[in-house]
Amino acid sequence: MAKVFRKPASFKDVSTNYCPGCGHGIIQRIVAEVVDEMGIRERTIGFPPVGCAIYLDLYLDFDMVQPAHGRTPAVATGLKRVLPDHIILGYEGDGGLTAIGTAEVIHAANRSENITIIFVNNAVYGMTGGQMAPTTLISQKTATTPLGRDLKRDGYPLRLCELLATLDGSAYLIRTAVSSPANVRKTKKAIRRAIEVQMEGLGFSMVEVLSPCPINWGLTPVEAMKWIDEKMIPYFPLGEFKSPNSRG
Amino acid sequence: MDKRVLMRGNDAIAEAAIRSGCRYYFGYPITPQNELTAYMAKRMPEVGGTFIQAESEIAAINMVYGAAAAGQRAMTSSSGPGISLKQEGISYLAGAELPCFYASVVRGGPGLGNIAPAQSDYFQSTRGGGHGDYRVIVLAPNSVQEMANLTMLGFHLADKYRNPAMVLADAILGQMLEPMEFKTPQFSPLPPKDWAVGNMEARPPRLISSLFLGEGKLEKHNLELKEKYEKIQAEEMRWEGFMLDDAQVALVAYGTCARIARGAVIQGRAQGVKIGLCCPITLWPFPSEFVGQLSKNVRNILVVEMSLGQMVEDVRLAVNGRCEVQLYGRTGGGIPTVEEILERVSRL
Ligand SMILES: Cc1ncc(C[n+]2csc(CCOP(=O)(O)OP(=O)(O)O)c2C)c(N)n1
Ligand code: SF4
Ligand SMILES: [Mg+2]
Numbered sequence: 276m277a278k279v280f281r282k283p284a285s286f287k288d289v290s291t292n293y294c295p296g297c298g299h300g301i302i303q304r305i306v307a308e309v310v311d312e313m314g315i316r317e318r319t320i321g322f323p324p325v326g327c328a329i330y331l332d333l334y335l336d337f338d339m340v341q342p343a344h345g346r347t348p349a350v351a352t353g354l355k356r357v358l359p360d361h362i363i364l365g366y367e368g369d370g371g372l373t374a375i376g377t378a379e380v381i382h383a384a385n386r387s388e389n390i391t392i393i394f395v396n397n398a399v400y401g402m403t404g405g406q407m408a409p410t411t412l413i414s415q416k417t418a419t420t421p422l423g424r425d426l427k428r429d430g431y432p433l434r435l436c437e438l439l440a441t442l443d444g445s446a447y448l449i450r451t452a453v454s455s456p457a458n459v460r461k462t463k464k465a466i467r468r469a470i471e472v473q474m475e476g477l478g479f480s481m482v483e484v485l486s487p488c489p490i491n492w493g494l495t496p497v498e499a500m501k502w503i504d505e506k507m508i509p510y511f512p513l514g515e516f517k518s519p520n521s522r523g
Numbered sequence: 524m525d526k527r528v529l530m531r532g533n534d535a536i537a538e539a540a541i542r543s544g545c546r547y548y549f550g551y552p553i554t555p556q557n558e559l560t561a562y563m564a565k566r567m568p569e570v571g572g573t574f575i576q577a578e579s580e581i582a583a584i585n586m587v588y589g590a591a592a593a594g595q596r597a598m599t600s601s602s603g604p605g606i607s608l609k610q611e612g613i614s615y616l617a618g619a620e621l622p623c624f625y626a627s628v629v630r631g632g633p634g635l636g637n638i639a640p641a642q643s644d645y646f647q648s649t650r651g652g653g654h655g656d657y658r659v660i661v662l663a664p665n666s667v668q669e670m671a672n673l674t675m676l677g678f679h680l681a682d683k684y685r686n687p688a689m690v691l692a693d694a695i696l697g698q699m700l701e702p703m704e705f706k707t708p709q710f711s712p713l714p715p716k717d718w719a720v721g722n723m724e725a726r727p728p729r730l731i732s733s734l735f736l737g738e739g740k741l742e743k744h745n746l747e748l749k750e751k752y753e754k755i756q757a758e759e760m761r762w763e764g765f766m767l768d769d770a771q772v773a774l775v776a777y778g779t780c781a782r783i784a785r786g787a788v789i790q791g792r793a794q795g796v797k798i799g800l801c802c803p804i805t806l807w808p809f810p811s812e813f814v815g816q817l818s819k820n821v822r823n824i825l826v827v828e829m830s831l832g833q834m835v836e837d838v839r840l841a842v843n844g845r846c847e848v849q850l851y852g853r854t855g856g857g858i859p860t861v862e863e864i865l866e867r868v869s870r871l
Contacts, residue, residue: 317723323732332730338720340592341732342585343615349582353589353597356547356573358721379585382578 283307285316285336292330296496298486299328301453302395305463306364307335313470319362320354322347326368327401327488345376348383351390362470365392370400373409373433380435380481387444387478391469394435394481396450397488398507405491409433412510417491432510436483440516446478448516452485454503458513468518477519485511527704532670533697536626536690537562539674540598542705545624546572547597549586551579553605554638555694556628560600580605584612584625591621592731594719596678600626603644604635607652613687614653617748618733620718622681624674626690628697631855639856640694640779645833648691649807656745658752660688660759661806663777667701672708673804679710684755685718691806693829695779695858752808761804762813766792770799772868773817775838776827777803780859784827787864798868806834811841818845823871827859828852847871 282288286307291300310316316337323331325344332339342350347365355363372380372394383390399417400406406419410432414423424432439445447469451462462484469480485507487499494502530538537559540548548563560576567574573590577583583599590597601609606627616623629644631637646652648661660680662673673690681688720729735741766788767773776784781802791798801817803810814837818824824846826835835850842848851867853859 318721320720323730323734329734332728332732336728338723338728339730339732340589340720341619341730341734342588343611346581346585346588346612349577349585350589350592352575352582353547353549353586353591354593354720355589356575356586357590357593357595361721378578379582382582386575 283311285310287334287336289333291334293327294490296487296489296499297327298397298453298484298488299395301459302393302462302484302486303328303331303334305459305466306393309463309467309470310337313467315362315470318360319364320358322351322365324367324371326371328366328368328395329402331366345371345374346379347371348376348379348388348390348392352383352386352388355388355390359389362473363390364470365390367392367394368401369396369398369408369410373435381439381442384439384479384481385442385444387446389473389476389478391473392481393466394483395486396483396511397486399488399491401488401491405488412506434511436481436516439481444479445481445517447472447480447518450483450485450511450513450516452503452508452513453487454485454500472519527702529700530667530703531558532667532692532699533558533628534562535667535670535703536600536674537566538705539671540624540678541566541570541572543596543675543678545596545598545678546570547587547590547595548572549575549577549583549597549599551577551583551601551605553602555630555697556600556602556626558697559626559628580608581611584609587623587625588612588616588621591616591623592719593721594716596624596682598624600628602628602630603632603647606644606647610651610653613659614651614655614657615733616687617653617657617659618655619731620685621731622685623687624677624681624689625687626674626692629691629693637856638694640829640858641854641856642693642778642780642829643833643854644691645806645828645830648689649809657748658686658755658807660684660686660755662688662690663804663806664690664692664696665778665781665802667696667699668703670696671703671705675708679708679713680759682713684751686751686755691778693779756808759805760808760810760812762810763802763804765800765802767799767801767817769797770820771797771822772871773821773824774798774800774827774864775803775814775824775834776800777806777834780827780829783859783861784864787861790861791865791868796865796868809837809841811837814838814841815843818842821846823847823849825864825867825871826850827864829858830854
């Protein structure tokens, strides 16, 4: 019988250690599929982030450089300048990109660095036990907002795509989700496009993926997918915020 | 062959880096090292290199981390406040065993302090400042010539040991103009960078990381680092002695203070004082054996520093109570004079 569903070659022959229903595994599988389909494995460099995806190198089968929390866009800049023909594929959470590393991502985008960032927005700090992230929704309960995120005290959830879209240096910015098979397919298409933009030398590209963290949201895996659709997407609308064609 | 040229200290570091094959410079402006950054901005494009003015010192050192991970000679430079921000990155570079070079041209601290010459970042340089059990090779020039020589040596040692190496200078050395010559050093061959990422055809993937989570893994890694550090201590200690043979009093000083102390030795000798100078070139590894040996022959040691007592701690550890060790320290931009030093010596 012909095999119709198999592990991508760029995904190592191991099972992941993510919680049941976690989005990281889905997104990393997509990355592996895209890298396979584009035939770029030997020229791709990944970045295991400080966050739940810290073991990215255990799953994805290409060269990896591990930066400090939030510093991926700066480390990626240094690497890309040395290896301009390589695909530099950052991967970070909302803690890394919208809190501790905000300066690094804004300036990498503003310099129009030819790099791609996969931004996994799960509205919490997964790894450290579900604390508030800048992307945590108003009233959302987390370990550090036990009564819910308070607008007056904690400010507004931060929309990174929209923020980076104001910069002339960003080339391709899109927000997707992994909450349904259709959204997973769109995420895959977006990651492929982001890498193409990098390979064409068009500038900074980022795919923000709304991703479930059922454990820290206190939901079942199925409920968590629904929560993305019903709670996250209204605040974090899906779609393209910048694309090389839409540049003025 | 190269001829003698008049160079500024900061420029000498930059040009020596270029001549060492460094093609990646990432920096953020700060006085008193701005000439170095400006020199790189002009020179890097001329040699086909990359210059980036980063958004912060944090970003700059992380760009160095990226370029170093790809196996290239990369550097940054700053002064105390900026080095404070780089310490995070330096700890990661040390943990991941990535070679890199950086220069710290010290100004007065703590805090914003001032922009006058100081040596108050000896601890910051030799004791890390970043987290974890790690060491950085610290080289201390005392002339523009040495700014260049030690920069070249720094790049070599960084590659030799897969470790960050730095030059620790001060505002005087950075700004000073002196005749000097770029010599091509004869270094031993270096090991291939068979750990660098990129161009993965026909080999398994590589990982550059400072993460060692499994049981016992970090202890093993840190013990391997320790072994490397011990090798550096055994092989790379450098110092200079001046008129120490019959000295009863030894001055110990590095950098700008070593120049002034040398003047004090010459003047003191002319007055019949049996005085000499020990000048550490490597601050880490500190030349403890030599200083320890010295303490057997002299009556007193006077450490001269532009800080209120940092290197003096290493001297005391090396001397281990065998002779008197005193400090003459100035701070916040104060510079010791020959007369002050000799006056201190007369009171020992
Ligand atoms: C400098 C520094 N500060 C804090 C931490 C602790 N820390 C580890 S992961 C993390 C947050 C991770 O959240 P996120 O980036 O959203 O990734 P996720 O786990 O949600 O995928 C924090 C704060 C650290 N490792 N380094
Ligand atoms: S804590 Fe959340 S993000 Fe982390 S592995 Fe579990 S589900 Fe995934
Ligand atoms: Mg997160």
